Amino acid sequence: MKHMRTRAPIGWLIGVVSAAVAVGVGELAAIFVRPQAAPVVAVGNGIIVLTPESWKRPAIGSVGTNDKPLLLLGIYVLLAALGAAIGSLALRRLVAGLIGVDLLGGFGVACALIAKGSHPSDVIPTIVGTLAAGGVLVLLVRMAGGASTADDVALPDRRMFLQGAAGAAALAAVAGFGGRAGQHARFDVADARKKIRLPSAEPVPAGADLAKGASPWQTPNRKFYRIDTALTVPQVDPDTWRLRIHGMVDREITMTYAQLRARPMIDRWITLCCVSNPVGGPLVGNALFRGALLADVLREAGVHPDADQLLLRSYDGYTFGAPTAVVMDGRDALLAIGMNGEALPVEHGFPVRTVVPGLYGYVSACKWLVDIEATTFDQQQAYWVEGGWAQRPAIRLESRIDTPRAHATVNVGEQTTIAGVAWDQHVGVSKVEVQVDDGPWQPAQLAAVPSTDTWRQWYLQWTPRGSGSHRLHVRATDGHGVVQDTTHRSPFPSGATGLHSITVQAVV
Numbered sequence: 001m002k003h004m005r006t007r008a009p010i011g012w013l014i015g016v017v018s019a020a021v022a023v024g025v026g027e028l029a030a031i032f033v034r035p036q037a038a039p040v041v042a043v044g045n046g047i048i049v050l051t052p053e054s055w056k057r058p059a060i061g062s063v064g065t066n067d068k069p070l071l072l073l074g075i076y077v078l079l080a081a082l083g084a085a086i087g088s089l090a091l092r093r094l095v096a097g098l099i100g101v102d103l104l105g106g107f108g109v110a111c112a113l114i115a116k117g118s119h120p121s122d123v124i125p126t127i128v129g130t131l132a133a134g135g136v137l138v139l140l141v142r143m144a145g146g147a148s149t150a151d152d153v154a155l156p157d158r159r160m161f162l163q164g165a166a167g168a169a170a171l172a173a174v175a176g177f178g179g180r181a182g183q184h185a186r187f188d189v190a191d192a193r194k195k196i197r198l199p200s201a202e203p204v205p206a207g208a209d210l211a212k213g214a215s216p217w218q219t220p221n222r223k224f225y226r227i228d229t230a231l232t233v234p235q236v237d238p239d240t241w242r243l244r245i246h247g248m249v250d251r252e253i254t255m256t257y258a259q260l261r262a263r264p265m266i267d268r269w270i271t272l273c274c275v276s277n278p279v280g281g282p283l284v285g286n287a288l289f290r291g292a293l294l295a296d297v298l299r300e301a302g303v304h305p306d307a308d309q310l311l312l313r314s315y316d317g318y319t320f321g322a323p324t325a326v327v328m329d330g331r332d333a334l335l336a337i338g339m340n341g342e343a344l345p346v347e348h349g350f351p352v353r354t355v356v357p358g359l360y361g362y363v364s365a366c367k368w369l370v371d372i373e374a375t376t377f378d379q380q381q382a383y384w385v386e387g388g389w390a391q392r393p394a395i396r397l398e399s400r401i402d403t404p405r406a407h408a409t410v411n412v413g414e415q416t417t418i419a420g421v422a423w424d425q426h427v428g429v430s431k432v433e434v435q436v437d438d439g440p441w442q443p444a445q446l447a448a449v450p451s452t453d454t455w456r457q458w459y460l461q462w463t464p465r466g467s468g469s470h471r472l473h474v475r476a477t478d479g480h481g482v483v484q485d486t487t488h489r490s491p492f493p494s495g496a497t498g499l500h501s502i503t504v505q506a507v508v
């Protein structure tokens with residue numbers, strides 16, 4: 001009985017340490033492949049593909065913002081648990097334990113293969129890690145006195161076993177951290193990005209940024225919302241970057257970064273928003289994008305008139321289907337290289353992304369762009385459209401109260417600014433109104449805008465009369481005179497509608 005109690009934890013320890021070796025050695029091997037090929041990342045990317053789209057909602061870009069660390073944590077926890085189970089199995093029957101290791105490794109290999117944008121060589125780190133884990137498992141089982149179905153076998157040499165386990169754990173840690181460091185040294189494009197100099201950014205247009213307490217009209221790069229499926233931010237070297245334009249075109253084009261930069265460049269303020277932004281939500285931002293006109297390049301390629309879809313493909317293997325007619329109707333659809341006077345930040349698509357004013361991100365704003373295929377909506381479906389999101393959604397007119405904050409305290413009899421932003425890219429915002437409780441809709445002051453492609457700040461001065469709770473509503477009217485849709489709809493499948501409202505507490 002006494003020994004039985006000690007044997008189970010020994011098996012768990014052997015298994016967990018072996019699993020750690022798989023992960024660590026895999027990280028090390030990924031130096032020779034690429035960061036996406038590290039086992040845990042490959043498994044995560046495979047799980048993203050395996051997860052039904054309905055589970056990934058409401059955050060489009062599936063693993064939206066906070067769920068990425070959660071996904072990775074889940075993988076580590078599950079791996080440790082399965083490792084512990086395999087370890088105790090191995091301590092009874094070594095072959096069974098090794099089969100467990102292989103099954104787990106096999107799952108990892110399968111994930112590496114099905115991940116979007118995968119290369120066949122992405123399986124190498126998982127294979128190397130699995131082999132290392134198998135070796136360590138055998139070694140530690142031997143040090144623990146060999147596999148046995150008897151319950152009362154004690155450790156032959158407790159010290160030696162613990163030293164062996166500690167050594168394997170140290171190997172896992174050194175290989176893991178060393179692997180990560182090596183991957184950064186070999187693949188990070190931060191230095192290449194820093195070397196790229198763009199003309200300094202234009203100042204914010206006069207009168208655009210006048211509502212105190214509203215979101216700043218220009219969103220700084222580090223505050224710009226980020227939505228994508230990338231567990232590791234793709235590191236795309238501008239020196240080896242190529243854009244291929246093909247499909248239903250007269251002349252295929254392959255463009256280098258230098259060739260793109262040699263094209264005429266324009267700077268445009270454009271508000272980008274995510275279809276999965278809830279009413280009043282934060283998934284919207286406004287920046288100065290610098291780039292070349294996409295339509296010019298498409299004309300050079302000779303896109304066929306019946307190619308109604310441009311399938312934009314990213315380095316990490318995701319696809320975005322933009323209507324060709326929209327991209328070519330004269331709006332400033334960009335092959336963007338710059339954002340707010342800097343080269344695109346790596347998380348926002350360095351070195352090149354597309355930005356199309358008036359279209360949601362998931363149908364137009366391909367980050368880490370590498371490929372454009374002229375095709376039709378009938379022939380090919382883009383990634384999120386496969387998951388049920390609308391194929392050609394019209395962008396929604398929206399307005400948001402930024403100040404006061406929901407549930408804020410305001411003072412009775414004291415003038416308070418209600419302010420925020422409203423947007424309907426490429427159509428524009430002509431009016432914003434605010435309603436306090438059941439009162440009349442009061443027109444807000446509108447800030448200036450350089451075009452219809454950006455959001456518009458608004459503000460209204462309000463003096464709360466009675467103490468207690470007050471409800472504030474905002475609604476906008478678009479450039480054609482259409483008032484915002486009040487029907488409450490969730491973001492799936494074509495963008496949220498409904499009015500943003502907050503309550504505040506007035507006190508004396």
Ligand SMILES: Nc1nc2c(c(=O)[nH]1)N[C@H]1C(S)=C(S)[C@@H](COP(=O)(O)O)O[C@H]1N2
Nearest residue numbers: 225226227228229274314348361362365367
């Ligand atoms: N490669 C890639 N590009 C992508 C995505 C992605 O998941 N992968 N998400 C899209 C979505 S849904 C949006 S809303 C925008 C967001 O761009 P941002 O992260 O620069 O704000 O990027 C788009 N481009």
Ligand SMILES: [Mo]
Nearest residue numbers: 274275361362
């Ligand atoms: Mo999005």
